[in-house]
Amino acid sequence: MTTLNLPTPLALPAPPADEPILRVSNLTKSFGGRTVLDGVDFTLHRGSVVAFLGANGSGKSTTLKCVMGLETPEAGSIQLDGTELSNLRGGELTRARASVAMVFQKIHLVPRRTALENVCAGALGRISGPASVSPMFFPRELKEEAMAALARVGLADRAHEKAGRLSGGQAQRVAVARALCQRASVLLADEPVSALDPRAAEEVMALLAELAHEENLAVAAVLHQPDLAMRHADHVIGLINGRIEYSGEISGLDASMLSRLYTPNRVAA
Ligand SMILES: Nc1ncnc2c1ncn2[C@@H]1O[C@H](COP(=O)(O)OP(=O)(O)OP(=O)(O)O)[C@@H](O)[C@H]1O
Helix, strand or coil, rough: CEEECCCCCCCCCCCCCCCCCEEEEEEEEEEEEEEEEEEEEEEECCCEEEEEEECCCCCCHHHHHHHHCCEEECCCEEECCCHHHHHHCCCHHHHCCCEEEEECCCCCCCCCCHHHHHHHHHHHHEEEEEHHHHHHHHHHHHHHHHHHHHHCCCCCCHHEEHHCCCCCHHHHHHHHHHHHCCCCCEEEEEECCCCCCHHHHHHHHHHHHHHHHHHEEEEEEEEHHHHHHHHCCCCEEEEEECEEEEEEEHHHHCHHHHHHHHCCCCCCC
16 A cells, blocks of 8 residues: 655654754855855745845845755855754655745646646655656645645646646646645745736645745745735845845835846846
8 A cells, every 4th residue: 555654754853833843154155266156144924925026147046956965065054954964874865855846937747747746746855666767656635635736726626627727827737736635834936927917827826825924935026027025925025146135025126126136136047
């Protein structure tokens, strides 16, 4: 029989409720000798949306990739739920990272699989046995959880549609449902709405904000649309040349700061 192996929680005391779930300090990264992140510090809290703004090449994506382990920083600290990730190895690191999900501009769904099967795939990190190799063997309780996630993003009626037949906005919502099925507590979204039309972009950002506020997720989204950040983010981080130039409430982001953030970087991407 297929078993759902829930990850064993790390034996760490739960941080107080007002502690950040993610604390990044002094993140430093270079490519080919060129510094692209220069001492980046920020925190993410449950129940809140942080938007990363900045010109092309300012280091927004690299910041998220370092947190996800897709890039390795030269220096800095990344603490997830109070645990320094660089101190973890093997299964412990995998389990810690399982609480962070990523949503990309280029939506990574398997087009020939149904929306439901794609959402179930969010649980692959905790499944063993035949279900880990074929959706045919996904257990009933996983399908129910995936169905609830699809309902949460407003797509229960498309559960059995092949992902390749969904619109861009629907596909991105399926990707968000997959993150819910992963049971992530941090959702990193790298330009999640850049490929969507304005209405779908608005809907996806509204959904991310709703999930942050109602499901207590910590959401960080790289955006190229300051207006979307103004409507949906609780906090904004503005990067210039790999340094944080602005970190604060959306209300403090005035026209002159926005214009500075979007002055082309010294070395553009
Ligand atoms: N794998 C890589 N190899 C070499 N340089 C890279 C790599 N990834 C990113 N860079 C460089 O690092 C800098 C920051 O890139 P990054 O993608 O983080 O910027 P960004 O702010 O997300 O830009 P954009 O808005 O264009 O996506 C850019 O100059 C980019 O060319």
